Amino acid sequence: MIKKIVIDDKRYRLDGDAGSDAVHRDPVYSYAVTQLVDDNGYTGTGLAFTLGVGNELVCQAAKYYAEQLVGKDIEELMADFGSFFNKLSNDQQFRWLGPHKGVVQLALASVTNACYDLWAKRRGVPLWKLLTGLSPEQVVATLDLTYLEDELTRAEAVDLLTTMQKGADSRKSILKTGYPGYDTSVGWFNYSDEKVRDNCKKAVDAGFTALKLKVGSEDFERDIRRANLVREVAGDEVKVMLDANQQWNLPQATYICKQLTNMNPYWIEEPTHPDDVIAHQILAKTIAPVKLALGEHVPNKIIFKNYLQAKAASFIQVDAVRVGGVSEFITVSLLCKKYGIPVVPHVGDMGQIHQHLVLFNHISMGHEALFLEHIPHLKKYFLHPANVVNGVYQTPVEPGSSSDLLPS
Template identity: 75%
Template sequence: MIKKIQINDARFPLGKGAGSDAIHRDPIYSYAVTNLIDDSGHIGTGFAFTLGEGNDLVCKAAAFYAKQLKGRDIEELMANFGAVFNQFANEQQFRWLGPHKGVVHLALASVTNACYDLWAKKRGVPLWKLLTDLTPQEIVNTLDLSYLEDELTTEQALHLLQNNQPGKSDRFQIIEKGYPGYDTSIGWFNYSDEKVRENCRKAVAEGFTAMKLKVGSADPERDIRRAHIVREEAGDDIKVMLDANQQWTLPQALKICKDLQSMNPYWIEEPTHPDDILAHATLAKAIAPTKLALGEHVPNRIIFKNYLQTGSAGFIQVDAVRVGGISEFITVSLLCRKFNIPVVPHVGDMGQLHQHLVLFNHIAMGHEALFLEHIPHLQQHFVHPVKIEGGVYKTPVEPGSSCDLKSLN
């Protein structure tokens, strides 16, 4: 039974240009942390990710949700978590502040993720193991599929999971091999050209087969020059992604994306405002076969549904600390599986949580084990930091979701 709630505002300045992009020049990587403590001493840890200011607001909203879980048994709670999620997400006064987006939805992510972490720790298994051992019906019971009925009913979600049961044992081999990673830290926006070149060489030496560069400069020639530096250092066999972090208007994106195609990007990420679905649809058609990657700032399953319906996204970057947590992440992953679009999560959380979720996506749903973003800046703050060897995520073995922070233990 959940006996105690703790909410913490954890902030970690980065410095030296790390984490910078075209929009967010001086980020302070921050977590609104929820701890759910049960009567046996297990602590469920979940968080939402912000860049500093406003983190306290998310913490206050998380406390509102979390206090309603006191006295609940985690097994009983998770047996029908989809209904709990729906209740919280549609709480009338908080819903007005969204709906299903912004501070209140980030808070719901923090609390939801703490529930899943506590569930896994109570069972004494890593989160990926807990999720892959659930039956299709048990998985569906944790989801809120409201507003998706035109594309994904409860029955369709159940059938999709059931239909992917064959081959599950073969896909389980990923546990031994590890999940491929890609390096985002080669090309933060504030890094010099020389630093980018040096980081590319280092990433290749470390075994990464994919890497990402931040673009969106006031002078497009800077982006083009730096993109070609990365391609030159990486070679033709390495996947190189470009991330504009919403910097361009549609007319700007139409021009510069075509110019950037000369270096053969694997994808172009967040080229314009994340709410402008039709702009992305227009751009996707204009620059085909180059694909767009979208989702870092998409807050809920309904907008993801629209991106999929319009054919805007070649890759979906749903983030379990941006949407309403693990439950909504799985829901979006099911939608993507229906549309046969790869899921490559945004990793604002250093991959701690998402390393579990991509294993589940691959094993239980049959998603391609493409790769997972790797950002190392906060690893020293975690009790069980991710392990990367040869550019590959090693499978976590400790119970839970790998989200415990040293400063809070």
């Protein structure tokens, strides 16, 4: 039974110009941390990610949600977590601050993720193992599918997972080989051309077969030069992704994306405002066969549903510390599976939770094991940091979701 909650505001200033992009020039990587302590001595840790200012507001909102868990047994809670998630996210007054977005949604992510971590620790297994061991009915019981009934009913979700069970055993080989990663830190926005060149060489030498560069400069020629620089250093066999972090309006995005086509980007990420589904739809048609990726700033399953319906993205980057936590992440993954769209998460958690979730996506849902973003900057602060060897995430073995932070 959960007997105590602890909410913590954790902030980490990065070294040099790490973390910088076209919109967020001076980030402070921060977590609103929820800890759920039960009467057996287990502590579930949940994270929501911010860039510093306002992290205290997410912590206050997480406290409001977490207080409603005191006195509840984690096994009983998770047996029908979808209903409880629905109740929290639709609190008749607190919901007004969203709904399902912003501070309240981030807070819900922190609390939800703590529940999943505690659940796995109570069972003594890593989160990926807990999730892959659930029946389709048990998985769906943890989800809130309201507002998705036009695309995904509970019965359809169960049927999809049941169908994918047939090949699950063969896909478990990923546990031995590890899950491929891609290096997103080679080309932070404020890095010099020389540093980008050096980082690309190091990443390729370290075994990464995919790299990402931040674009979105006021001077479009800078973006073109740096994109071609990365392609030159990485070679034609390495996948190179470009990330504008919502910097452009639609006319700008249309122009620059066409200019960037020549260096053969694997995708162009977040080209314009994340709420503008139609702009992405228009852009996707205009610049095809170049593909769009998005999801870092999409806050809920409804907007993801709209992007999928509009055929506006070729890769979905849902983040469990941005949407309402693991539960909503799985919901979005199911939608993507129905549409045949790959899930390549953004990792505000530095890949800690997502290394578990992509294994579940691949084994239980049949998603392609494409690759997972790797950001190393907070590695030293985690109790069990993600282990990436030769560009590949090694399968975590410790109980829980790898979310525990070291004491300050």
